[in-house]
Amino acid sequence: MIYSQKYALAHFLTPLADGMQFHMTEWPLHTTLVDVFMIDRATTNIDAKLAAVLSEIEPVTVGAKDDIVLGMTPVVLLEKTLPLEQLHLAIVDLLEENGAIFNNTQFARDGFLPHSTIQDNGRLSRGDVITIDSLSLVDMFPGGDWEQRKVLATFTLG
Numbered sequence: 001m002i003y004s005q006k007y008a009l010a011h012f013l014t015p016l017a018d019g020m021q022f023h024m025t026e027w028p029l030h031t032t033l034v035d036v037f038m039i040d041r042a043t044t045n046i047d048a049k050l051a052a053v054l055s056e057i058e059p060v061t062v063g064a065k066d067d068i069v070l071g072m073t074p075v076v077l078l079e080k081t082l083p084l085e086q087l088h089l090a091i092v093d094l095l096e097e098n099g100a101i102f103n104n105t106q107f108a109r110d111g112f113l114p115h116s117t118i119q120d121n122g123r124l125s126r127g128d129v130i131t132i133d134s135l136s137l138v139d140m141f142p143g144g145d146w147e148q149r150k151v152l153a154t155f156t157l158g
Contacts, residue, residue: 005041006103006140007152009034009050009091011132013122021142021150029122031078031114033135034091036103044098047137047153053094054155059133060084062114064124070115076124078114087132087157088112133157 010030022028039046062084065077078084092108102108116124124130134156142150 006036006038007041008032008036008138008140009135010138011130011135012151013116013124013130015134015154016136016151018136018151018153021148024147024149026121027117027119027149029116029119029124031116031130031132033088033132034095034102035107036140037095037100038103039095039098039100046095046098047155049094049098050091050135050137050153051155053090054135054157057087057090057157058083059131059157060087061129061131064116064126064128064130066126067118068115070113074118075115076118076126078116078124078130080112080114084114084132085112088114091135 010032013029013031016028041047060081060083062079062081065079067074067076069075089109105111107113134154136154137152139150139152142148
């Protein structure tokens with residue numbers, strides 16, 4: 001199966017409305033729970049499945065730790081707690097069961113490295129605490145434009 005559309009699942013620290021679009025260099029402050037993946041969104045009915053799975057998982061609270069650089073990107077590491085890992089794994093399991101193909105498998109499962117990218121418009125600092133209570137499905141190529149990102153749907157935890 002060949003997919004051309006790519007997605008990610010992120011928690012925005014300030015909620016964004018579905019349909020909100022932004023340039024790839026202007027991501028609002030967020031943490032990514034599942035890195036870029038491809039899936040046949042329509043035939044798998046993945047939105048409804050994500051909503052159902054996430055409604056059964058309680059919100060997860062984590063703290064910000066140290067600043068590091070991943071590749072060339074400055075980020076703030078987040079605590080890798082058991083509830084956060086379980087949330088990540090539940091999503092990855094669901095996506096894999098529905099034929100998802102991940103761009104960077106090294107960042108899934110045991111390689112999951114929870115972090116928040118340091119943005120021009122904001123950042124987390126050591127000791128900050130966030131609660132992940134929603135996840136947004138982000139289109140990484142809306143309308144075929146690789147420079148844009150678009151929030152397609154937001155799912156509430158719990």
